Amino acid sequence: MMRLVRAEWSVVRQRPTAKAMMWVAVALAVIVVGIYGSLKDSSLMLNGKPVGALLTFSGPDAALKALTVRHFFVIPMFLLTLAGQTLAGERASHVMREQLVRSVPRHHLLAAKVLSLWAFASLTLAAGLAVSLLIATPWLGFSGPWLVLFGSAALSLLTDLGVLAVGFLLSSILRSTAAVVISGMMILGLDWALRAGLTGLSFLGVDWAQGVGQLMLGSALSVWSIPGTDGSYLPGLALALWIAAGLLVARLRLSRADIP
Amino acid sequence: MASDALVTNALSRRFGRREALQSLSLAVRPGEVYGFLGPNGAGKTTAIRCILGLIAPSSGHVSIFGESDAVRRRRDVGAMVETPAFHEFLTGHENLLFSAAYADIDPAAIPAALEQVGLSDRCHDRVDAYSLGMRQRLGLARAILGAPRLLILDEPTNGMDPRGMKDVRDLLHRLAEGGTTVFVSSHLLAEVAQMCGRVGILDRGILVHEGAVDAGLEDVYLSVTAGGVG
Numbered sequence: 428m429m430r431l432v433r434a435e436w437s438v439v440r441q442r443p444t445a446k447a448m449m450w451v452a453v454a455l456a457v458i459v460v461g462i463y464g465s466l467k468d469s470s471l472m473l474n475g476k477p478v479g480a481l482l483t484f485s486g487p488d489a490a491l492k493a494l495t496v497r498h499f500f501v502i503p504m505f506l507l508t509l510a511g512q513t514l515a516g517e518r519a520s521h522v523m524r525e526q527l528v529r530s531v532p533r534h535h536l537l538a539a540k541v542l543s544l545w546a547f548a549s550l551t552l553a554a555g556l557a558v559s560l561l562i563a564t565p566w567l568g569f570s571g572p573w574l575v576l577f578g579s580a581a582l583s584l585l586t587d588l589g590v591l592a593v594g595f596l597l598s599s600i601l602r603s604t605a606a607v608v609i610s611g612m613m614i615l616g617l618d619w620a621l622r623a624g625l626t627g628l629s630f631l632g633v634d635w636a637q638g639v640g641q642l643m644l645g646s647a648l649s650v651w652s653i654p655g656t657d658g659s660y661l662p663g664l665a666l667a668l669w670i671a672a673g674l675l676v677a678r679l680r681l682s683r684a685d686i687p
Numbered sequence: 688m689a690s691d692a693l694v695t696n697a698l699s700r701r702f703g704r705r706e707a708l709q710s711l712s713l714a715v716r717p718g719e720v721y722g723f724l725g726p727n728g729a730g731k732t733t734a735i736r737c738i739l740g741l742i743a744p745s746s747g748h749v750s751i752f753g754e755s756d757a758v759r760r761r762r763d764v765g766a767m768v769e770t771p772a773f774h775e776f777l778t779g780h781e782n783l784l785f786s787a788a789y790a791d792i793d794p795a796a797i798p799a800a801l802e803q804v805g806l807s808d809r810c811h812d813r814v815d816a817y818s819l820g821m822r823q824r825l826g827l828a829r830a831i832l833g834a835p836r837l838l839i840l841d842e843p844t845n846g847m848d849p850r851g852m853k854d855v856r857d858l859l860h861r862l863a864e865g866g867t868t869v870f871v872s873s874h875l876l877a878e879v880a881q882m883c884g885r886v887g888i889l890d891r892g893i894l895v896h897e898g899a900v901d902a903g904l905e906d907v908y909l910s911v912t913a914g915g916v917g
Contacts, residue, residue: 430788430789430791431789434789437788441776443776521768521770522773524741525772528764528765528766530761531758685743686736686741686742
């Protein structure tokens with residue numbers, strides 16, 4: 428199994444999309460820390476107060492902001508794209524056929540692809556975190572919410588796996604990378620709209636709305652933001668279920684699919 | 688007595704209402720070069736995909752060296768199906784490293800495989816710069832990597848110039864002399880006649896003739912295909 432993961436890793440790290448993802452992850456960290464840090468001495472006013480007085484500034488605070496931006500739209504889209512290229516794309520371009528003509532079980536192939544992509548996503552996470560801390564800590568100070576930062580970073584690994592599970596689930600159903608990315612982003616958008624509706628219902632006093640909202644995909648994928656809040660851990664359970672369901676369905680579909 | 692290298696027993700595959708392969712039964716003996724001949728659309732690639740476990744047959748049974756499990760039976764098989772596909776952003780050598788890792792083959796076998804197909808000098812170029820003929824050669828190198836006991840090749844000379852076609856014929860003869868069983872499909876009668884000792888002719892999903900390659904093969908081929916079979 429590990430030799431398959433190593434083989435997939437050797438391909439993943441050379442994919443143009445993966446290289447772009449690494450650059451974007453690092454660039455996002457630099458940009459966010461730069462903007463956030465520059466607010467410290469900014470004369471920008473909000474509600475009659477300087478913005479710098481409304482925020483806390485430190486290395487870990489800035490890194491947390493960079494982590495927040497990392498999970499917003501761009502990196503999930505890269506993860507969906509990589510999952511699409513790795514499964515749906517390779518099946519459509521016949522590359523998967525070449526792997527399966529040798530004595531390799533299909534579920535091993537899927538596991539190797541998931542693990543190698545997850546490892547790469549973790550590497551981009553670590554790179555972004557390291558860069559943001561390297562810039563922000565000497566600039567904004569060392570003292571800050573380190574525990575929250577590392578808790579959020581650790582849970583970010585699960586969020587990335589959740590996005591990949593959605594990507595692989597869609598890749599096992601759809602036939603092109605573009606279809607995987609578009610449908611993945613549509614699902615996340617629809618999920619956001621439904622959760623907004625459920626939040627509205629919960630304000631109107633509907634008891635079950637909040638619980639259902641926490642079990643939905645978007646809530647599950649925001650599990651990384653739990654540390655530092657007094658939020659429920661229900662989304663953590665939901666994420667585990669979404670990951671298990673996504674990967675199980677992907678495995679079942681791949682094991683039965685015709686490989687062109 | 689040793690098992691046959693490849694046996695298919697009443698192998699059938701249906702796509703919707705179309706029967707692409709109908710009750711294909713054949714046996715390939717160890718060490719022989721078996722030609723799988725038929726016009727375009729006869730069902731040759733469908734048969735090969737069933738044999739390799741890429742698609743499930745609607746009915747029937749396949750065994751390779753006596754093993755019928757869809758994964759385990761591919762242990763001693765190297766294959767090239769239609770136009771070979773690669774990771775375009777990797778070099779030829781890197782693609783073979785990837786395949787060797789997947790097939791649990793020592794990477795030290797790669798230079799010899801590249802040498803055999805005459806691609807050593809271009810193996811460090813990216814695959815997206817390769818011509819169709821070079822891709823075929825690289826696909827062949829991948830198929831023979833690790834010296835499999837059974838080689839399954841689907842139209843291996845597609846896109847090759849006459850020199851390349853002759854190189855492939857010579858390579859297959861050398862492999863057969865070394866004991867490798869070769870199952871090669873083609874729609875070109877002359878090619879099969881030059882490469883193979885025995886031939887099976889497929890038409891509209893049915894094995895319509897099986898026998899030794901001899902002077903009368905062309906007449907047989909013309910009589911059993913393209914209207915020869917109702």
